[in-house]
Amino acid sequence: MPGSLDGTETPEGFKSGFACFVGRPNAGKSTLTNALVGTKIAIASAKPQTTRHAIRGIVNRPDAQLVLIDTPGLHRPRTLLGERLNDVVRATWSEVDTVGVCLPADQKIGPGDTYLVGELAKLPRVPALVAVATKSDLVGPTRMAQHLMAIQALEETLGITWTHIVPVSSVTDDQLDVLADTLVSLLPDGPPLYPGGEVTDEPEETLVAELIRESVLETVRDELPHSITVAIEEMGLREGRPADKPLLDVYASMIVERDSQKGIIIGHRGERLRDIGEKSRRQIEALLGTPVYLDLRIKVLKEWQRNPKHLNRLGF
Ligand SMILES: Nc1nc2c(ncn2[C@@H]2O[C@H](COP(=O)(O)OP(=O)(O)OP(=O)(O)O)[C@@H](O)[C@H]2O)c(=O)[nH]1
Incomplete structure (x- = not known):
């Protein structure tokens, strides 16, 4: 059947x-x-x-x-x-x-x-x-x-x-x-694996983290190597909002390896960080169709690419 x-x-x-x-x-x-x-x-x-x-x-x-x-x-x-x-x-x-x-x-x-x-x-x-x-x-x-x-x-x-x-x-x-x-x-015969019009089964948090990472890389261009990752600390609809006016709270951390990289992301008087936040927020809103409150922080985790504890926490 x-x-x-x-x-x-x-x-x-x-x-x-x-x-x-x-x-x-x-x-x-x-x-x-x-x-x-x-x-x-x-x-x-x-x-x-x-x-x-x-x-x-x-x-x-x-x-x-x-x-x-x-x-x-x-x-x-x-x-x-x-x-x-x-x-x-x-x-x-x-x-x-x-x-x-x-x-x-x-x-x-x-x-x-x-x-x-x-x-x-x-x-x-x-x-x-x-x-x-x-x-x-x-x-x-x-x-x-x-x-x-x-x-x-x-x-x-x-x-x-x-x-x-x-x-x-x-x-x-x-x-x-x-x-x-x-x-x-080259595919075998069989019914659809994902019914309906879904285009992705990636958890929303992963997509949001990727969008933020993309905004950072676009904004800092060649000044930052790839030693940056983004972790979503918490994400959820804010309680007590009317049903027709939802607000999605996103608490995210950009994780870099060195203090100097933190400075690059913050930029002169925090301008870059504001740009990144603004760009990311608009992208997340476009993706999920909900107004977003984005709390974006920078964390320095020294040598995270080599440390198994950090890698596990970040889901690798
Ligand atoms: N002219 C032209 N540029 C392309 C085409 N496909 C991709 N590009 C450009 O090539 C660059 C790399 O494309 P991506 O799709 O990010 O490549 P990728 O293989 O996914 O890269 P990684 O994520 O680094 O592995 C981007 O600047 C694209 O705009 C194409 O068909 N024609």
Whole structure:
């Protein structure tokens, strides 16, 4: 008996399953996820390694439901955080039906890419691999042809098989439909895994923390390395408000490693901190559709990336 979506029967031949995009930092994974899902969920930014959580977007079509998981990048592990992230990545890879390996067309295939694909090849159960030549708008046909040949050549050097190789651009919407069809074709038959129009099953607190982190990175640009994380201390609707005038209280901490970084975030006379707070608040309101009171603080947790106690508290 097929499952039902909004009370209607699942059509014959309906497909559903999971996919994730992998690739070096800045390969265009988040942008591609957003372009396919059509809602901003994963966090895209010009800075590498902004995606730390497995954020899912759902592509709902009349013939299929494709659940996209946005994993953090695989690192050559140097810190405990790096190792934990790699475990998360491998666990995700083992659960999906297909992995889209994003190889940006404006960059030569490098050691980072071969390392990544090599790691995929080592999994006990290798998912269907689709090579996605991202950012096709940035190159001409000659460069694209070279790139596609280099991608093809990985089959022999790494002992893998691409089920498909698809060039796409998330910016000009080039071939996104082809990619969606390709990924859907690799899913098993089955009813929708998530009924209704949900686009994410990530807890709201995680999304809110990611939005704040994005605002910080946008505001401080190149002055702050990636040693910042955001923790939601408390989040809830304020009691005693009339039902038509809800207010969401959010108490959040931005966690940095050094006092000097705290100064960078605060800025001259606290201007930056105010900017970050304002930007974050507007984004959270847009995401959740509720007015927000945001209490944003900065904490210095020395060397949090290396300390297991801190990592556990932060959910890594
Ligand atoms: N021209 C062009 N730029 C793109 C395209 N896709 C992504 N970008 C840009 O490339 C940069 C990185 O994109 P992201 O989607 O954040 O990359 P990512 O792979 O998720 O990056 P990490 O989170 O660091 O792993 C951003 O500045 C995007 O705007 C594309 O199709 N064309």
